[in-house]
Amino acid sequence: xxxxxxxxxxxxxxxxxxxxxxxxxxxxxxxxxxxxxxxxxxxxxxxxxxxxxxxxxxxxxxxxxxxxxxxxxxxxxxxxxxxxxxxxxxxxxxxxxxxxxxxxxxxxxxxxxxxxxxxxxxxxxxxxxxxxxxxxxxxxxxxxxxxxxxxxxxxxxxxxxxxxxxxxxxxxxxxxxxxxxxxxxxxxxxxxxxxxxxxxxxxxxxxxxxxxxxxxxxxxxxxxxxxxxxxxxxxxxxxxxxxxxxxxxxxxxxxxxxxxxxx
Amino acid sequence: xxxxxxxxxxxxxxxxxxxxxxxxxxxxxxxxxxxxxxxxxxxxxxxxxxxxxxxxxxxxxxxxxxxxxxxxxxxxxxxxxxxxxxxxxxxxxxxxxxxxxxxxxxxxxxxxxxxxxxxxxxxxxxxxxxxxxxxxxxxxxxxxxxxxxxxxxxxxxxxxxxxxxxxxxxxxxxxxxxxxxxxxxxxxxxxxxxxxxxxxxxxxxxxxxxxxxxxxxxxxxxxxxxxxxxxxxxxxxxxxxxxxxxxxxxxxxxxxxxxxxxx
Numbered sequence: 001x002x003x004x005x006x007x008x009x010x011x012x013x014x015x016x017x018x019x020x021x022x023x024x025x026x027x028x029x030x031x032x033x034x035x036x037x038x039x040x041x042x043x044x045x046x047x048x049x050x051x052x053x054x055x056x057x058x059x060x061x062x063x064x065x066x067x068x069x070x071x072x073x074x075x076x077x078x079x080x081x082x083x084x085x086x087x088x089x090x091x092x093x094x095x096x097x098x099x100x101x102x103x104x105x106x107x108x109x110x111x112x113x114x115x116x117x118x119x120x121x122x123x124x125x126x127x128x129x130x131x132x133x134x135x136x137x138x139x140x141x142x143x144x145x146x147x148x149x150x151x152x153x154x155x156x157x158x159x160x161x162x163x164x165x166x167x168x169x170x171x172x173x174x175x176x177x178x179x180x181x182x183x184x185x186x187x188x189x190x191x192x193x194x195x196x197x198x199x200x201x202x203x204x205x206x207x208x209x210x211x212x213x214x215x216x217x218x219x220x221x222x223x224x225x226x227x228x229x230x231x232x233x234x235x236x237x238x239x240x241x242x243x244x245x246x247x248x249x250x251x252x253x254x255x256x257x258x259x260x261x262x263x
Numbered sequence: 264x265x266x267x268x269x270x271x272x273x274x275x276x277x278x279x280x281x282x283x284x285x286x287x288x289x290x291x292x293x294x295x296x297x298x299x300x301x302x303x304x305x306x307x308x309x310x311x312x313x314x315x316x317x318x319x320x321x322x323x324x325x326x327x328x329x330x331x332x333x334x335x336x337x338x339x340x341x342x343x344x345x346x347x348x349x350x351x352x353x354x355x356x357x358x359x360x361x362x363x364x365x366x367x368x369x370x371x372x373x374x375x376x377x378x379x380x381x382x383x384x385x386x387x388x389x390x391x392x393x394x395x396x397x398x399x400x401x402x403x404x405x406x407x408x409x410x411x412x413x414x415x416x417x418x419x420x421x422x423x424x425x426x427x428x429x430x431x432x433x434x435x436x437x438x439x440x441x442x443x444x445x446x447x448x449x450x451x452x453x454x455x456x457x458x459x460x461x462x463x464x465x466x467x468x469x470x471x472x473x474x475x476x477x478x479x480x481x482x483x484x485x486x487x488x489x490x491x492x493x494x495x496x497x498x499x500x501x502x503x504x505x506x507x508x509x510x511x512x513x514x515x516x517x518x519x520x521x522x523x524x525x526x
Contacts, residue, residue, distance in 0.1 A: 050421055051373075051417075051421055068362050070365050070366070070369055071369055071373070072368075072369045072372035072373055073372075074368070074372040075365055075368040075369035075371075075372045076369075078365065078368055079361065079362075079365035079368070082361055082365075083361060098342065098345055098346060099331050099342075102333050102338055102341065102342040103333070105335075105337070105338040105341055105342070106333055106334055106335045106338035108338075108372075109335035109336075109337040109338045109371075109375065110314075110334070110335055112372065112375035112376050112379075112380075113375050113376070113379060113380050113383070116375075116376055117375075117376050117380045120376070139402075140406065143403065143406075154314075158313055158314055
């Protein structure tokens with residue numbers, strides 16, 4: 001480790017990576033990137049990471065010269081787990097054994113084209129697109145919801161066992177658990193969707209899937225105060241969007257009643 | 264290496280993994296799984312790999328007892344690259360250096376939610392669903408085609424450089440190149456889609472993207488006879504589906520003319 005010569009800084013918005021660094025206490029400096037201000041597409045950020053993706057891990061020399069940049073949450077989690085084996089193996093979130101490691105890689109790879117792409121699809125088309133200047137679409141949200149339900153069923157029936165609550169039937173969560181769970185708990189934003197009546201809520205999705213629920217609770221419990229601190233913002237965004245819809249629909253009902261009374 | 268005690272067998276249908284083993288000449292026995300006969304969902308296959316996914320890598324004791332199973336192309340490629348470092352590093356398709364490795368992981372992770380999920384989406388909804396007893400959908404094929412075009416644009420402008428043709432500006436292809444290219448060349452099946460007039464063909468998608476074309480040609484050239492041998496089947500399937508559509512549309516035209524002449 002040559003941490004005296006380099007400083008690691010993480011420019012993030014995804015929770016899993018931050019959560020991991022803070023649980024494991026890695027020597028990483030976290031810098032927040034404001035997506036709603038499009039900081040990830042700004043000139044200074046693109047100079048560091050031309051892909052404009054968050055999170056990005058940057059290894060800098062002390063004079064601010066960037067020596068190495070890495071994007072993709074999954075690659076960053078793997079890289080840091082291998083860079084700091086002694087710190088991470090104490091947490092049991094990774095392994096030195098190649099077969100154990102490969103099982104973690106496999107769970108991460110499986111997640112990308114199943115849970116991640118379907119959950120991102122439904123969140124985007126049901127809620128996020130509207131906040132980013134685009135259009136929400138019930139038809140596409142429904143399409144991705146169908147895919148998501150299938151992915152959650154595979155998680156429930158094949159990926160999570162009965163003996164231990166974590167992925168790959170591990171007794172302790174791995175970096176795969178930390179990443180996969182993010183896309184699921186992020187579905188709380190569906191509360192704020194204009195289609196919230198037509199789509200399943202996060203609670204409804206979990207109600208029918210007891211192993212997924214048990215697994216989510218177990219991952220949350222690892223470091224509960226930190227979990228709440230990091231995930232509180234999203235909950236708040238969803239709650240505010242939901243209240244806005246409630247008050248709009250109350251106003252519409254009031255207008256309807258008012259115009260009825262004038263008839 | 265303890266290959267005298269275990270035999271590695273790969274049950275595959277994906278080309279990238281097979282292509283890699285044969286180029287690099289890994290001590291792996293390849294077994295073909297017939298997807299159209301649903302062999303991947305059959306009892307004997309599920310006993311080995313409960314996920315019913317191909318490819319699957321199985322490490323067996325000599326008496327046929329399975330000791331270790333791994334699914335997901337990307338995880339299998341990483342696992343074998345680390346299991347046989349001396350063989351693979353000679354081919355330069357992987358690296359011993361953690362930063363180099365992490366860049367390859369990052370390219371693979373990026374691909375999963377971009378090229379892979381969009382190319383699989385357009386192929387499925389434009390062609391494959393119809394062959395698997397489901398329904399094709401022009402609307403969904405178009406949706407995924409839009410996503411695919413964006414992913415290909417990122418590949419063209421940000422992921423491929425000018426100096427060297429391969430991903431991460433490498434002089435030699437890595438396992439990432441081998442996997443990412445598969446999903447692109449597989450788009451040849453669009454020839455056989457009932458919507459082939461409404462969607463861009465593989466040739467059209469590549470026509471506007473010279474770096475992607477140059478990269479595809481460079482990967483194909485690594486071992487041209489082997490490439491043709493492995494990819495010939497897909498080309499044939501697409502060609503046959505395309506001919507079927509041609510002959511159906513000729514028959515329809517003939518029927519139209521015949522019924523016109525009877526008027």
